[in-house]
Amino acid sequence: MAHFHNVKHTTYYVELIMQQLTDTLMETNATVVRQSFSVKFAYDVYFTTHLFDGKNTLLKDFLHQHKSDTVKKIFFVVDEGVMNHHGYLDEQIRNYFSHETSIALVDEIMVVPGGEAAKNTESLLLKIVDAVDKYSIDRHSYIVAIGGGAVLDLVGYAAAISHRGIRHVRIPTTVLSQDDSAIGVKNGVNYKGKKNFLGTFAPPVAVFNDFYFLTTLTDAEWRSGISEAVKVALIKDAPFFAWLKENATVLAARNMEAMKYLVQRSAALHMEHIASGDPFEMGSSRPLDFGHWSAHKLEQLSGFTVKHGEAVALGIALDSAYSFVSGRLSEDDAKSIVDVLLDLGFSISHPLMEIKDESSPVIKGLEEFREHLGGKLTIMLLSAIGQGEEVHELDIALLQKASAWLGTI
Amino acid sequence: MAHFHNVKHTTYYVELIMQQLTDTLMETNATVVRQSFSVKFAYDVYFTTHLFDGKNTLLKDFLHQHKSDTVKKIFFVVDEGVMNHHGYLDEQIRNYFSHETSIALVDEIMVVPGGEAAKNTESLLLKIVDAVDKYSIDRHSYIVAIGGGAVLDLVGYAAAISHRGIRHVRIPTTVLSQDDSAIGVKNGVNYKGKKNFLGTFAPPVAVFNDFYFLTTLTDAEWRSGISEAVKVALIKDAPFFAWLKENATVLAARNMEAMKYLVQRSAALHMEHIASGDPFEMGSSRPLDFGHWSAHKLEQLSGFTVKHGEAVALGIALDSAYSFVSGRLSEDDAKSIVDVLLDLGFSISHPLMEIKDESSPVIKGLEEFREHLGGKLTIMLLSAIGQGEEVHELDIALLQKASAWLGTI
Incomplete structure (x- = not known):
């Protein structure tokens, strides 16, 4: 035939x-x-102060980099908490774009509630998606989120799924989002009470960290993000840990120059890790989650009354103690880590974190941690300060011992 | 300091x-x-017959490639239309996995309605997401979709946003999905009547084309997917167009050997284009959408009574005619294209596609086409058979002339 x-x-x-x-x-x-291709992602993370001051051209310069024959729209979604502390922001943004001809500011500057509630409310997600439709925001337009990590996760997710992805700019306003979460590639919302059950990996086109927003944080918010810097120093960068040790007291006293350095160094370390590792987490390992298996569980057990950063500090203390009692890390180093956390103002013990026997509730966090990524359990421990080591099992008796050791400090 | x-x-x-x-x-x-990294995506597209026959080990062999220390789950979502025609499928799938120890079939084989309605129904999306939760389907598990393009788009989207992306396997059952849509990287659902308003770019981990499913298609379904093969031949592959011309009559008469070739060749050309171009469509151009600006509008104008494939055939006829009247393509070549479409059983004219003046409704499709991708209007025309050429403007007077020329055939 x-x-x-x-x-x-x-x-x-x-x-x-x-x-x-x-x-x-x-x-x-x-x-x-057989199909095979690579997709390149590139974005810049800027550090500045007073981003929307008329004399600061950083954002405009970035937007003008992408030449276009059409006028691009730019749509802002702002965290209510930020707007309350920085009431001038609405007017400042409007002034900033008032003389622009190639960028059209969408008239509505949307304000959404901040904190974890933002990620629990489906109507907020749809409110942003509806605005995309209403204002004809196309893929080459920009959606800009200003706020803490939760608002950035929500807006980033809305941008990622609308028209299969609209250009997204992040302006994080907390220590935690500036030094860790906002400079990464993840977004998400909660679903039926499950944290980040829905989300995507979608790099932003740019991140602008404005240090001025940090001045209006509460002391607890200021401190909260520091634990992620401690974490990344411990697994990757001994000199940075030495610097943190030296500066723990002034950081706790809200020294801004020290904080600027901390944010930049931590952000750069996180970014380097993402670029050199497995950005979209296709494997089973998530090395940046040192101290996080118990932290996630504690947040949940406490009904989210323990903040993420505080929980991470407790998780770092526990896994450092475990690294010591399992013979990986010296007692001096473990003690040094705990001292830095205490100098920063963190607690290193919490009733819900105590491990007395196999039925201690925080232990369930191990299996939940495995389930989230799938595959084999993979936990990061320390073989030295600045040096992580992955293991696939934790011993309950040693966890009890680690928990007891923390109780003696 | x-x-x-x-x-x-x-x-x-x-x-x-x-x-x-x-x-x-x-x-x-x-x-x-400055952050920059590349993410590699790889997936295999298989062509076979009787995929779930006990003797056909293709799918099992694929699943066993990914060694794992944990038992992986596999969850099936099947198009209701497919299940109606292939009632044995439920039992066949259960038998296929009955002796597997490293793969655990999720007990529920979910059946969802097919066709565009599947993408208009939010409760169906949530039904799949809820199953991910209920059966603890993690990122290293598999969600398999069996069905036409709409069901694959729906299930692919649910898989992409659950846990930020669960491994997704596609088993397309129509000509259109086997030769074009299912072998690509897009998913999506409609929102408030807007086609694919929500979606992501998320490559599957594998695609299995089972030709046996094509035997139960209606004649209209069989024909519908052929227009995408004609399209890709016209912009990329003159020898394939010559083959289509030679085989148009036997294809219309449902010759399966000819169809197998068409599907494989068309799929390979589409895949090659995706890999060598802009897989996640970050630019303004979408060369594979030759003939689609008017086709999308016609589908909408007809209330989706004109099938996608039929609309694409009409769109190809119009843009081929435009390529001729604008001096790019010879009249003989334009005539040859129209003849192939007619031999395949397609119509080349439709009242809603006629362009008599500037107010003809299909013309609005141009601006909507631009808006969807954003940036500058970019339309693919033909400078020869097998050779596409992008332009940034269509002339209304020439569109009228093209439409009139089609009326003379």
Whole structure:
């Protein structure tokens, strides 16, 4: 048959023109075309002060980099808490874009409630999606989020799923989002009370960290994000840990120059890790989650009354103690880590974190941590300060010992 | 101040250890860390017959490739139309996995309605997301969709946003999904009547095309997907168009060997285009959408009574005619394209596609096409058979002329 001949002929032909491997799988009488490509993602993380001051051209310069024949829209969504502390912001943003001809500010500057509640409220997600429709915000337009980590996660998710992804700019306003979460590639919302059950990996096109927003944080908010810097120093960068040790007291006393340095160094370390590792977490390992298996569980057990940063400090203390009692880390180093956390103003013990026996509730965090990523349990411990080591099992007796050791300090 | 010194020192230090470009932007007193990484995506597209026959080990072999220490779950979502035609499928899938120890079939095989309605129904999306929760389907588990393009788009979207992306396997059952949509990287659902308003770019981990499913399609469904093969041949592959011309009549008569070839060749060409181009459509151009600006509008104008494939055939006829009347393509070539479409059983004219003046409704499709991708209007035309050419403007007078020329055939 002519067509059958053609089929034979063209399987061969496709192999040639595709320059792809086309195998004939003889046993199953099947053929395969193997697809493979890489997608490049690039974004800049800026550090500045007074981003929307008329004299600060950083954001405008960034927007003008992307030449275009069409006027691009820019839509702002702002955390209510930020707007309350920085009431001038609405007017300042409008002034900032008032003389722009190639960028059209969308008239509505949307204000949404901040904190974890933002991620629990489906109507907020749909409010942003509806604005995309209402204002004809296309893929080449910009959605800018100003706020803490929860608002950035919410807006980032809305931007990622609308039209399969609208350009997204993040302006984090807390220590935690500036030094860790906002400079990464994840977004998400909660679903039926499950944290980040819905979300995507979608890098922003740019991040602008404005240190001035940090001046209006409460002391607890200021401190909260520091634990992620301690974490990344411990697993990656001994000199940074030494610096944190030296500066723990002034950081606790809200020295801004020290904080600027901390934020930049921590952000750079997190970014370097993302770029050199597994950005979209296709494997089972998540090295940046040192101290997080128990922290996530504690947050949940406390009904989220323990803040993420406080919980991470407690988790770091526990896993550092475990690294010591399991023979990986010296007692001096473990003690030094705990001292830095205490100098920063963190607690290192909490009733819900105590491990007395196998039924201690925080232990359930191990299996939940495994489940979230799937595959084999993978936990980061310390073999030295600045040096992480992955293990696939934690021993309950040693966890009890670690918990007891923390109780002696 | 000591801390200030440290800041200076460490900006330099970060530059060294990050091996990233860290600029000091003097004018704005800002710093920047530039992030850049590539993510590799790879997936196999298989072509077979009777995928779930006990003797066909193709799917099992694929699943066993990914070694794991944990038992992986596999969850099936099946198009109701497919299940109606292939009632044995439920039992066949259960038998296929009955002796597996490393793969655990989720007990529920979910059946969802097919066709565009699947993408208009939020409760269906949530039904799949809820199953992910209920059956603890983690990122290393598999969600498999069996069905036409709409069901694959719905299930693919649910898989992409649950836990930020669960491994997704597609088993397309129509010509249109096997030769075009299912072998690509997009998913999506409709929102407030807007097609694909919500969605992501998320490559599957594998695609299995089972030709046997094509035997139960209606004649209209069988024909519908052929227009995408004609389209990709016209913009990329003159020999494939010559083959289509030679085989148009036997294709219309449902010759399966000819169809197998068409599906494989069309899928390979689409895949090659995705890999070599702009897989996640970050630019303004979408070359594979030859003939689609008017097709999308016609679908909408007809209240979706005109099928996508039929609309694309009409769109190809119009843009081929425009390529001729604008001096790009010879009249003989334009005539040859129209003849192939007619031999395949497609209509080349439709009252809603006629362009008599500027107020003809289909013309609005141009602006809507631009809006969807954003940026500058970019339309693919033909400079020869097998050779596309992008333009940024269509002339209304020439569109009228093209429409009139089609009326003379």
